Amino acid sequence: MNTLGYAILGALARQPCSGYELAQYLEVIWPAKHSQIYPLLTKMEQNELLIFEYVEQFGKPNKKIFSITEKGRKQLKDWITKTPTHPIIRDEFLIKVYSIWFSDKENAHKLIKDRISNLEQRTNLQEEKISNFKGEYGESGLSANSKHFGRYILYNRTLRLQKEELSWCKWVLDLLQTTKLNNFLLGIISIKSFHKLILETIPFI
Amino acid sequence: MNTLGYAILGALARQPCSGYELAQYLEVIWPAKHSQIYPLLTKMEQNELLIFEYVEQFGKPNKKIFSITEKGRKQLKDWITKTPTHPIIRDEFLIKVYSIWFSDKENAHKLIKDRISNLEQRTNLQEEKISNFKGEYGESGLSANSKHFGRYILYNRTLRLQKEELSWCKWVLDLLQTTKLNNFLLGIISIKSFHKLILETIPFI
DNA sequence: AGCTGCATGTAACCTGTTACATGATTAT
DNA sequence: ATAATCATGTAACAGGTTACATGCAGCT
DSSP, X not given: OOHHHHHHHHHXXXXXXXXXXXXXXXXXXXXOOXXXXXXXXXXXXXXXXXXXXXXXXXXSOOEEEEEEOHHHHHHHXXXXXXXXXXXXXXXXXXXHHHTGGGSOHHHHHHHHHHHHHHHHHHHHHHHXXXXXXXXXXXXXXXXXXXXXXXXXXXXXXXXXXXXXHHHHHHHHHHHHHHHHHHHHHTTOSOGGGHHHHHHHHOTTO | OOHHHHHHHHHHHHOOBOHHHHHHHHTTTSOXXXXXXXXXXXXXXXXXXXXXXXXXXXXXXXXXXXXXXXXXXXXHHHHHHSOOOOOEEEOHHHHHHHTGGGSOHHHHHHHHHHHHHHHHHHHHHHHHHHHHHHHHHHHHHTSTTSTTHHHHHHHHXXXXXXXXXXXXXXXHHHHHHHHHHHHHHTTOSOGGGHHHHHHHHOTTO
C-alpha cells in the first residue's frame, strides 16, 4: 500500500469518518483529492483494512462511514515503527528565488513581499487553529496520551516553520535594500534613477 | 511547460550545463530524476527554448551541454513575475507524528530522536555548504546583484528551517518526558514499570 | 572482483490532478 | 440568481519513480 493509505489508516484510527471528511483531515499531513481517496478506500476495504457502514441522510447526500479493522490497525502500527522516507518539498517560490538575480529589483522585491503577506495570513490562521484547539480540548489535549496530541504538535510545528520563514523573508528584504544603497554609494546607479531611489529608500522625506 | 521546465531554464540561465549536472543542481529547488530530465530537455530543445552542443570526452562518456536561448530567457522572465502556486510538502514523518498516540512511548521517543539526529546531520552539511560558498564567492556572492545570491539565500533558508524544526523536536521530546512524569505522579503507571521509568528519566543515578 | 562516478536514454509503472457527472440545501 | 457545502464516483491526463540498458575509468 502507498503512503496515502497509511495516512488514511492514521486518521481512521482516531475516529471513523467518511471519505469526504478524510479529504479535509488529510490536508494537514498528506494532501489528496477526493478522486484519489475514494478509489483507494474501496481497495482498502476489499483488502479488509477497513469496513464501512452506509448512512442514509435527509437533505444531504448519503454517505459511507469507514472504520479501521484490527488488520488495518496492525498494519499501521508496523508501518509507524519503520523510519520515514525523506520529505519531498515542491515549491515554485524556491525556483523564483533561485532566479531572483535574473529578474529586476522590483520583481525581486515583490516576490518576497508577496510571500511575506502570504505567510502572515497563514500564521494568523494557524494561531487561530491552535487557540481553537486549546479551547476544545484544554490541558488534556496537550498531554502526550491524548489522541489529539499529534495534531496539536503538528499545528505548532507548522506555525514555528512559518514564523521562521517570515523572519528569513525579512532578512532577504534587508539584503535587497542594502545592495541598493551600496550600488548608490558606489555610483553604479545613474543619476537618472537618483530621484526614484531616494523616494524608495527614504520615504519619509 | 511544467514547473520542472522552468527550474531547468533557471539553472541554465546561470550557466550552460549537461543534463547530468542539472539533475544535481536541481536537487535544491525542484528534485527530479534523470529519467524525467533527459526527455524534457529534448522537448525543450525542439521548442527552441534551449540549444545544445555535443562535447566528446576521453575516458568519460560524451555529453551534451545545454544553453538557454533568447526565447527561453524571455519565457523564464515572464514566468518569474507570476505569483507562485502553493508549496506541496510530502513528509511521511508528519503522518507518523500525527499517529504518535497510537504507538507506544518508546516508538514515539524513537521517532523524534531519529528525526533529531537526521536534522543534526543535515544542518552540519548545510553549514558546510554555506561556508564553502562564502569561501568561493566571498562578499561579492552575498550581494543581491550576484548570480549566486539566490542560491546563497536559499541555503540560509534551508538552514534556518532545519534549525527551527530541530528546536521543535526538542520541545516535543520535552512534552513526552513531562507526560511520563505526570503519569508517574498521578499513579497511572503501575509499580511494575517503576524501575524502567526511573532508569529512563533519571539516567544519572 | 566489485563499487562509484560520469553520462545518456527508454519503458513500465505508480501517483496525483483536472475534468466530467449528479443533485439537494443553505447562505449571500 | 449564484455560489458554496455536503457527498460519491469515474476517466483522461500529467507528473514522477523504478527498473532496464550501456560502457569506460578509477578506486578499494
